[in-house]
Amino acid sequence: MAKAAPASIRKEIEGLREKLRHHEYRYYVLDDPEISDAAYDRLMQKLQALEAGYPELVTPDSPTVRVGGTPRDGFQTVQHARAMLSLDNAFSYDALRDFDRRVRESIGKEKIEYIAEHKFDGLSISLQYAGGRLVRGVTRGDGTTGEDVTPNVKTIRSIPLQMDAAALKKAKLPSVFEVRGEVLMTHKAFEALNRQQELTGGKIFVNARNSAAGAVRVLDPSITAARRLDFFAYYLFVDGKVPFPKHSDSLGALKQLRFRASDDWKLCHGIDEVIAYCDDWDAKREKLPYEIDGVVIKVNATAIQNELGFTAKAPRWAIAFKYPARQETTVVNDIIVQVGRTGALTPVAMLEPVQVGGVTVSRSTLHNMDEVERLGVQIGDTVLIERAGEVIPHVLKVVKEGKNRKPFRMPRHCPECHSAIHHVDGEVAYRCVNAACPAKRKESLLHYASRHAMNIDGLGDKIVDQLVDKGLVKDVADLYALKEDDVVALDRMAEKSAQNLLEEIEGSKKCSLARLIYALGIFSVGERTGQLLAEHFSSLEELASAKEEQLEAVHEVGPKVAASIVEFFSEPANRQLIKRLNRGGVHPTAEKREVKSEKFRGKSFVFTGGLANRSREEAGELVQQHGGKVSGTVSKKTDYVVVGTDPGSKYEKAKELGVTILTESEFERLLEAK
Numbered sequence: 001m002a003k004a005a006p007a008s009i010r011k012e013i014e015g016l017r018e019k020l021r022h023h024e025y026r027y028y029v030l031d032d033p034e035i036s037d038a039a040y041d042r043l044m045q046k047l048q049a050l051e052a053g054y055p056e057l058v059t060p061d062s063p064t065v066r067v068g069g070t071p072r073d074g075f076q077t078v079q080h081a082r083a084m085l086s087l088d089n090a091f092s093y094d095a096l097r098d099f100d101r102r103v104r105e106s107i108g109k110e111k112i113e114y115i116a117e118h119k120f121d122g123l124s125i126s127l128q129y130a131g132g133r134l135v136r137g138v139t140r141g142d143g144t145t146g147e148d149v150t151p152n153v154k155t156i157r158s159i160p161l162q163m164d165a166a167a168l169k170k171a172k173l174p175s176v177f178e179v180r181g182e183v184l185m186t187h188k189a190f191e192a193l194n195r196q197q198e199l200t201g202g203k204i205f206v207n208a209r210n211s212a213a214g215a216v217r218v219l220d221p222s223i224t225a226a227r228r229l230d231f232f233a234y235y236l237f238v239d240g241k242v243p244f245p246k247h248s249d250s251l252g253a254l255k256q257l258r259f260r261a262s263d264d265w266k267l268c269h270g271i272d273e274v275i276a277y278c279d280d281w282d283a284k285r286e287k288l289p290y291e292i293d294g295v296v297i298k299v300n301a302t303a304i305q306n307e308l309g310f311t312a313k314a315p316r317w318a319i320a321f322k323y324p325a326r327q328e329t330t331v332v333n334d335i336i337v338q339v340g341r342t343g344a345l346t347p348v349a350m351l352e353p354v355q356v357g358g359v360t361v362s363r364s365t366l367h368n369m370d371e372v373e374r375l376g377v378q379i380g381d382t383v384l385i386e387r388a389g390e391v392i393p394h395v396l397k398v399v400k401e402g403k404n405r406k407p408f409r410m411p412r413h414c415p416e417c418h419s420a421i422h423h424v425d426g427e428v429a430y431r432c433v434n435a436a437c438p439a440k441r442k443e444s445l446l447h448y449a450s451r452h453a454m455n456i457d458g459l460g461d462k463i464v465d466q467l468v469d470k471g472l473v474k475d476v477a478d479l480y481a482l483k484e485d486d487v488v489a490l491d492r493m494a495e496k497s498a499q500n501l502l503e504e505i506e507g508s509k510k511c512s513l514a515r516l517i518y519a520l521g522i523f524s525v526g527e528r529t530g531q532l533l534a535e536h537f538s539s540l541e542e543l544a545s546a547k548e549e550q551l552e553a554v555h556e557v558g559p560k561v562a563a564s565i566v567e568f569f570s571e572p573a574n575r576q577l578i579k580r581l582n583r584g585g586v587h588p589t590a591e592k593r594e595v596k597s598e599k600f601r602g603k604s605f606v607f608t609g610g611l612a613n614r615s616r617e618e619a620g621e622l623v624q625q626h627g628g629k630v631s632g633t634v635s636k637k638t639d640y641v642v643v644g645t646d647p648g649s650k651y652e653k654a655k656e657l658g659v660t661i662l663t664e665s666e667f668e669r670l671l672e673a674k
């Protein structure tokens with residue numbers, strides 16, 4: 001006879017359920033988790049283990065048999081035609097082998113064909129198409145019913161609104177079908193969002209997943225649109241059934257239908273190949289433009305999937321292998337302030353160094369005073385931090401208040417130049433407005449020298465500190481007057497590296513106009529705007545004297561950016577700086593372009609990845625010499641995408657849109673052709 005469960009176990013189980021329900025609510029309903037995913041998973045595993053030991057204590061409402069949260073008010077709820085189930089998790093390769101054993105034993109086969117694909121860290125969405133049009137987008141909700149978020153998903157650009165009849169025919173699909181996938185935000189979009197929030201004093205988002213989930217579930221679709229979300233499709237249904245004999249066929253069909261689906265999936269023969277895939281991507285996931293928190297492994301054959309079926313919670317034919325979370329707790333030893341290029345003071349948490357996913361983290365930006373207050377963080381507190389991709393780690397929340405905690409206050413004087421700090425009531429930023437503040441100077445120099453600006457290799461913060469502190473350089477124009485003796489005299493500077501640095505500075509004179517515009521650090525003018533302005537104006541002087549209307553005539557330049565450019569050039573010190581740069585030999589113009597032919601007239605090119613025989617800028621110059629245009633983004637209007645080594649998302653986009661893709665040698669042939 002089974003022994004009766006002791007009262008202490010009943011109590012422990014009830015306690016765990018309470019906790020899990022609370023955290024599910026925070027995570028699924030409020031999009032505001034209090035604990036890390038790993039900590040949540042540990043609670044869940046503990047409950048699962050206890051319930052396995054005492055099956056009589058399992059109740060139908062236990063979090064272990066449930067899928068998600070409850071839909072919020074404000075949206076219409078919709079019943080899913082087929083439940084949107086969750087996946088069982090595997091936290092070790094042993095658990096994957098167990099999964100494989102279970103599958104093989106139930107099917108009676110020696111080796112199973114699996115598809116391993118990225119586990120996107122976002123929000124799952126079901127998209128319903130009828131007559132080839134997107135008619136509805138629904139969140140997962142509790143798995144059975146979700147929220148109708150159609151107007152919101154319609155703003156996501158990677159979601160096709162209408163199907164091409166020919167594409168449907170080619171994919172052998174009817175015009176009524178359902179696509180499931182994940183809505184997410186790239187690291188780049190997330191960083192841009194927080195930068196924007198920082199400038200406007202808006203709420204700072206803790207991670208890309210939460211900001212994507214929040215953006216899908218707002219009542220105002222224009223907010224969704226502004227967040228620049230992405231959608232990756234991974235599942236296709238017709239009449240509630242998988243329409244192809246293999247999952248790989250579905251992935252192929254989704255691509256044909258112009259959905260964004262990852263190209264990184266792999267057909268694996270047996271579990272060893274699956275494990276090799278997980279290992280491979282653990283090392284490479286850091287470099288992906290978006291966050292993945294694991295690998296999803298699916299039995300490829302639909303017939304075997306059907307034979308295996310589902311448990312109450314998840315399919316038996318799939319499992320999620322989870323990577324260790326890149327979250328950790330650590331102590332805030334101090335909060336310091338950094339003075340940025342614009343003079344804005346940024347509080348930075350100095351952390352007790354901690355390993356997060358193989359990288360030591362010892363500091364994390366707190367963005368602004370509002371964020372410090374929102375987090376309620378003080379010196380001495382223990383905080384939860386998270387690192388995603390190669391971006392700067394974020395503080396998610398305070399997990400424990402320090403015994404002798406000390407509140408942080410914005411200094412009244414600049415920590416660098418000691419002049420009074422300006423702060424307008426109601427505004428978020430605290431600023432040092434001293435134009436001569438060395439911290440601002442240093443940041444401007446670092447920005448000017450950065451890889452995407454003038455690309456002056458070797459001009460890092462240690463050198464910049466010395467150049468400014470010794471009074472050798474006050475602004476970027478002074479760089480061009482540096483002498484070898486000045487540079488050699490710097491600490492840790494050998495003769496050879498001094499020469500290299502001077503050569504790099506000299507080389508920067510040949511930079512494109514686009515880079516120079518970006519390098520000046522005009523408020524609101526990023527790389528892309530720099531590029532657009534350079535395509536429109538033939539020199540810096542012409543840009544400097546442009547009126548707001550002329551600037552707004554440039555595609556994508558709005559009134560705010562135009563006003564900011566005009567303000568920059570109306571400042572006498574800035575006009576002076578440009579004159580001095582000019583005298584120093586920095587005067588790129590777009591006019592000097594040699595016209596070789598008109599054969600690319602009306603054609604637009606995009607370059608992605610590293611080229612072997614020339615830089616991308618040089619290749620772009622060649623295109624323009626033949627009358628063509630170069631763009632930074634791939635669209636339906638792009639004629640050619642030239643792909644080098646390690647291409648990025650532009651390559652994906654080109655494939656998706658069916659744009660002609662050229663290798664470097666094919667591009668060369670095109671150049672040589674009459």
Ligand code: IVH
Pocket residue numbers: 085086087117118119120121122123124182234235296315318320
């Ligand atoms: S398939 C019945 N594939 O992970 C199978 N899910 O932990 C349904 N997810 O609810 C899911 N990437 O939100 C699948 N490549 C992928 C995925 C994926 C992320 C999410 C999805 C699911 C959750 C389960």
